[in-house]
Amino acid sequence: MADSNSLFYLFLLFSFSIFTSGVEAGAKDAPYVGINIGTDVSDLLSPEDLVTFLQSQKISHIRLYDSNADILKALSHTKIRVMISVPNNQLIAIGSSNTTAATWVQRNVVAFYPQTLITSISVGDEVFTTNPSSAPILLPAIESLYNSLVASNLHNDIKISTPHAASIILDTFPPSQAFFNQTLTPFLLPLLQFLSRTKAPLMMNFYPYYVFMQNKGVVPLDNSLFRPLTPSKEMVDPNTLLHYSNVLDAMIDAAYFSMKNLNVSDVVVLVTESGWPSIGDSKEPYATIDNADTYNSNLIRHVFDRSGTPLHPELTSSVYIYELFNEDLRANPVSEAHWGLFYGNSTPVYLLHVSGTGTFLGNDTTNQTYCVVMDDVDSKTLQAALDWACGPGRANCSEIQPGENCYQPNNVKNHASYAFDSYYQKQDRASGSCDFNGVAMITTTDPSQGSCIFPGSKRFGTNKTSEVGTATNTPMTSGEVGHLRRRRKKPTVQWYNPVILLVLLARIWL
Numbered sequence: 001m002a003d004s005n006s007l008f009y010l011f012l013l014f015s016f017s018i019f020t021s022g023v024e025a026g027a028k029d030a031p032y033v034g035i036n037i038g039t040d041v042s043d044l045l046s047p048e049d050l051v052t053f054l055q056s057q058k059i060s061h062i063r064l065y066d067s068n069a070d071i072l073k074a075l076s077h078t079k080i081r082v083m084i085s086v087p088n089n090q091l092i093a094i095g096s097s098n099t100t101a102a103t104w105v106q107r108n109v110v111a112f113y114p115q116t117l118i119t120s121i122s123v124g125d126e127v128f129t130t131n132p133s134s135a136p137i138l139l140p141a142i143e144s145l146y147n148s149l150v151a152s153n154l155h156n157d158i159k160i161s162t163p164h165a166a167s168i169i170l171d172t173f174p175p176s177q178a179f180f181n182q183t184l185t186p187f188l189l190p191l192l193q194f195l196s197r198t199k200a201p202l203m204m205n206f207y208p209y210y211v212f213m214q215n216k217g218v219v220p221l222d223n224s225l226f227r228p229l230t231p232s233k234e235m236v237d238p239n240t241l242l243h244y245s246n247v248l249d250a251m252i253d254a255a256y257f258s259m260k261n262l263n264v265s266d267v268v269v270l271v272t273e274s275g276w277p278s279i280g281d282s283k284e285p286y287a288t289i290d291n292a293d294t295y296n297s298n299l300i301r302h303v304f305d306r307s308g309t310p311l312h313p314e315l316t317s318s319v320y321i322y323e324l325f326n327e328d329l330r331a332n333p334v335s336e337a338h339w340g341l342f343y344g345n346s347t348p349v350y351l352l353h354v355s356g357t358g359t360f361l362g363n364d365t366t367n368q369t370y371c372v373v374m375d376d377v378d379s380k381t382l383q384a385a386l387d388w389a390c391g392p393g394r395a396n397c398s399e400i401q402p403g404e405n406c407y408q409p410n411n412v413k414n415h416a417s418y419a420f421d422s423y424y425q426k427q428d429r430a431s432g433s434c435d436f437n438g439v440a441m442i443t444t445t446d447p448s449q450g451s452c453i454f455p456g457s458k459r460f461g462t463n464k465t466s467e468v469g470t471a472t473n474t475p476m477t478s479g480e481v482g483h484l485r486r487r488r489k490k491p492t493v494q495w496y497n498p499v500i501l502l503v504l505l506a507r508i509w510l
């Protein structure tokens with residue numbers, strides 16, 4: 001055993017040492033949080049109101065899924081930086097004719113720049129996975145657009161790349177063993193070389209939500225939501241011994257290792273989509289307001305922390321949140337229409353908790369958190385914690401006594417949540433005061449229900465219904481949606497392949 005271990009670590013050292021030349025490009029630019037703007041919204045703001053809204057929310061970077069002329073015009077003379085997109089259905093036309101590409105750049109870029117700060121172009125979306133027949137035309141389209149930018153001398157200001165689904169990376173965890181699906185190498189390698197040559201980023205759509213959903217039991221919810229972890233819950237890459245406390249960082253590092261496998265080491269990763277849905281059907285029980293708020297708030301903080309990834313602490317990827325608005329016109333599953341931070345009329349779906357990140361997103365006003373019971377805790381442990389809170393912890397447990405407002409539903413989980421929250425608020429929400437041997441968690445959603453008002457709630461007995469509100473779904477008209485094919489639908493993220501460890505060991509032995 002000792003023998004194989006030392007061989008194993010020898011291999012680790014080796015795999016470490018081949019990863020020498022760091023990724024430098026872009027490291028000096030401050031990372032930012034941008035937001036995707038999908039427009040399948042029944043009551044979309046006018047372009048002018050949209051821009052006013054973006055400014056009021058201090059949103060500095062946006063991505064459009066097309067190059068809507070009215071929005072680009074409304075953005076002129078603002079400081080908002082915009083990534084425009086070439087929809088998949090225009091790839092063939094652009095990729096097979098330099099004239100078409102030149103016309104596209106004239107119409108959609110030159111006509112607006114520099115009054116409108118177009119900073120990048122995403123060409124197609126997840127082409128390798130959703131539109132594989134267009135794969136051969138993708139790089140020609142990108143190069144043709146690039147050549148047109150060069151002709152207008154805009155190629156240094158405007159970067160061109162193409163967003164990929166996470167599923168082009170196989171065996172994401174441990175990141176050091178991740179690699180791109182080799183079937184794609186004939187297209188991917190020249191693409192990466194183009195990105196390297198033009199100092200453009202590798203655009204990736206990374207959804208820890210789907211990783212969690214497809215790997216339940218392997219990937220804990222806390223890691224997916226960037227919740228603070230005890231070291232024992234961190235995922236360790238056995239090759240590099242790097243500790244991963246969240247899924248997104250592991251995905252980003254998997255992309256760096258995958259590029260390294262193709263000898264590309266100077267292209268940075270830009271996360272063009274990431275988010276968490278706030279409502280789903282019974283198959284998506286983790287699509288909740290609370291989880292969405294937690295994910296997006298923590299994601300924003302993580303980017304502004306500038307702590308990079310375990311592999312590249314010096315390099316923090318910028319991220320575009322998916323997405324600004326709930327797109328009520330999008331087809332099933334239910335979650336498809338509930339990725340937004342705001343409803344189409346600009347009312348927030350939930351209030352993000354991102355204090356400490358400057359003025360980004362003006363609606364971070366409540367600054368309130370509550371302490372409640374985690375899911376899936378056994379009731380014996382819970383009862384012990386409840387007894388402690390109401391006893392030595394001196395929580396105010398009067399409301400959970402029989403006949404009082406928070407007695408119903410009469411179960412240990414409900415009572416413990418109340419007691420934990422009372423303790424937590426009495427401690428002024430001090431860090432560490434919501435733990436209870438690991439059975440409690442902090443939430444931004446007010447747990448009050450009906451006449452049961454939790455400590456810390458701003459409701460004070462007013463009969464306000466839950467902030468969520470029931471989304472009034474406009475029925476979908478099938479003809480209207482889908483011509484702009486975008487994103488994920490059943491992305492399968494191959495997370496972990498235990499066999500590969502054995503294969504690697506075998507290779508060393510032989």
Ligand SMILES: *[C@@H]1O[C@H](CO)[C@@H](O)[C@H](O)[C@H]1NC(C)=O
Pocket residue numbers: 095096097098144147
């Ligand atoms: C487009 O222009 C490039 C560079 O000038 C050239 O190599 C390529 O053959 C042209 N493509 C087409 C389809 O004409």
Ligand SMILES: *[C@@H]1O[C@H](CO)[C@@H](O)[C@H](O)[C@H]1NC(C)=O
Pocket residue numbers: 128129132167170181182183184
């Ligand atoms: C790799 O890509 C090919 C071509 O798109 C696809 O058919 C295949 O299923 C992918 N392999 C895996 C393991 O996802």
Ligand SMILES: *[C@@H]1O[C@H](CO)[C@@H](O)[C@H](O)[C@H]1NC(C)=O
Pocket residue numbers: 261262263
């Ligand atoms: C990467 O570099 C190694 C060592 O120089 C070489 O053996 C390998 O073929 C290269 N791989 C690619 C995809 O270029």
Ligand SMILES: *[C@@H]1O[C@H](CO)[C@@H](O)[C@H](O)[C@H]1NC(C)=O
Pocket residue numbers: 056057348362363365
């Ligand atoms: C959100 O912020 C905007 C601009 O600061 C403000 O007009 C709006 O009332 C806020 N909404 C909520 C719910 O706080």
Ligand SMILES: *[C@@H]1O[C@H](CO)[C@@H](O)[C@H](O)[C@H]1NC(C)=O
Pocket residue numbers: 355367428429
């Ligand atoms: C938010 O709450 C924390 C802890 O309760 C407090 O230290 C901080 O000053 C508050 N921030 C704002 C903006 O109210």
Ligand SMILES: *[C@@H]1O[C@H](CO)[C@@H](O)[C@H](O)[C@H]1NC(C)=O
Pocket residue numbers: 396397398399
């Ligand atoms: C305990 O909570 C109840 C209900 O909110 C309140 O009326 C009572 O004054 C509290 N008791 C103490 C000691 O704070």
Ligand SMILES: *[C@@H]1O[C@H](CO)[C@@H](O)[C@H](O)[C@H]1NC(C)=O
Pocket residue numbers: 463
């Ligand atoms: C509280 O809300 C419920 C449901 O909306 C309503 O039936 C009830 O009359 C309200 N009670 C008070 C005191 O406002």
